[in-house]
Amino acid sequence: METVATKPVETQVASSPKKIRHYGVTARYVDALIALAPVTIWSYLAYGVYAIRNVLISVVTMMLAEFVFVIIKNRKVLFAKDATKKSLKDVLSPLDFLAPAISGIIFGLMVPNRDTNPEGMIYFYLIVSALFGIILGKLVFGGTGRNIFNPAATAFVFMIVCFQSKFSGAYHWNAWGLSFLDSSASVASDATALTLHTASTYTWDNVSALFFGTINGAAGETCKIAILIGLAYLLIRRDTDWHVVVSFLVTFLCMSLIAGLFMAGHNNAVDPFAYTFYQLCSGGVLFGVTYLLADPVTLPLTKPSRVLHGILVAMMVVMIRTFASAPEGMAYAVMMGNALACFIDYFQWSSPKWNRKWILIDAISFVVILGLFAWCMTGFDYSVLQ
Amino acid sequence: MAESMKKEQPCIRCAECVNRCPVGINPVFIMNTMKSMPVDKAKVKALDPLKCTDCGICTQVCPSGIDVATIVKRSKVIAKLP
Incomplete structure (x- = not known):
């Protein structure tokens, strides 16, 4: 009788079904923050405190709105007199801070980076738009995970529809210089890359200026390299x-x-x-x-x-x-x-x-x-x- | 036991359970229908939870820690009602 030589097979015993993702939903939101980091850093380098001011105001507004919403949502257990009473620490989860922070950063980076008339009113525009976006875009539907509209997009659309004419001043200085918008006439006027519709605009030089972010515009939207890094990170992490x-x-x-x-x-x-x-x-x-x-x-x-x-x-x-x-x-x-x-x-x-x-x-x-x-x-x- | 006692996070519709379901049903739709009050019996039947083989992959892959498989199992009772 012929004997068959058996070779030991290297196997690993594990319980089924195989778990595919080893990190939870909080890690996904942290990933979104990491993906936003290159754009935020670039906008700080290019526009300085103006970009950071917009981001900070909208983040703080949206986080406060979400915090108040969580308190209102859990009022029955928070203010209970009997044994069902819970402390604020039990009710809050990390998502209640991460989700509005991400929406606020995205909205702050989309704001046109120009002088307003008068200058101090930009705080009012930012706060009202951020409140509108987070409340009517997200909180009225029941909070994180239940919204049908993106809060940042809602806030931006509200701001563009209501306050577009207020953003009429010159752009704040782009630290990397300007290329095809660098004439004194167009800096002071409303010219952006999208309103110049002449045939001479569509050249490869202007495309590269747009790609590397040497133009004016909304703080986060100008540098495409930083955005592509964020997109690649989100796709690699399968977020x-x-x-x-x-x-x-x-x-x-x-x-x-x-x-x-x-x-x-x-x-x-x-x-x-x-x-x-x-x-x-x-x-x-x-x-x-x-x-x-x-x-x-x-x-x-x-x-x-x-x-x-x-x-x-x-x-x-x-x-x-x-x-x-x-x-x-x-x-x-x-x-x-x-x-x-x-x-x-x-x-x-x-x-x-x-x-x-x-x-x-x-x-x-x-x-x-x-x-x-x-x-x-x-x-x-x-x-x-x- | 400790894992099932973990606090549930909200569903962010990442569709991991939908993409990984071996019998091709939609656990998120079933979960949302079961969580709405009153439960729409015709809708639960149309979503066909009786195809589910209780493999539990949807619970395993959920990043929010929601026990989707148990909710689908409960929906089978409603789908069997006349």
């Missing part, structure tokens, strides 16, 4: 879903390329690829993708729905930027996407796994949106390029 990021960026780049091709067809001076990357690097697109859109609380739940969500938000951003009177549309689009999320993810038609129906829905909506946008571009006013 955010790559489906929505990838689907947003692919749709945004395709639609911007279509717009660039149409513009190049009417004006030979426009380079369509430079136009595409100019659109990607200008304004708050990358900042919004990293810190507003990829917030899992306000996303749909399933992978196919998240892909569709990214496509729809990208469509709204490009539509607002190209056709609307507002120069920037990221925060508006994120808020509209948040409102649509529960509709996309309705339990009657959402599916946790990829199936033929959802592949078809995502592919058809991508193609239809690109086609519709190309049709809309035939009616674009090309005289602004001159």
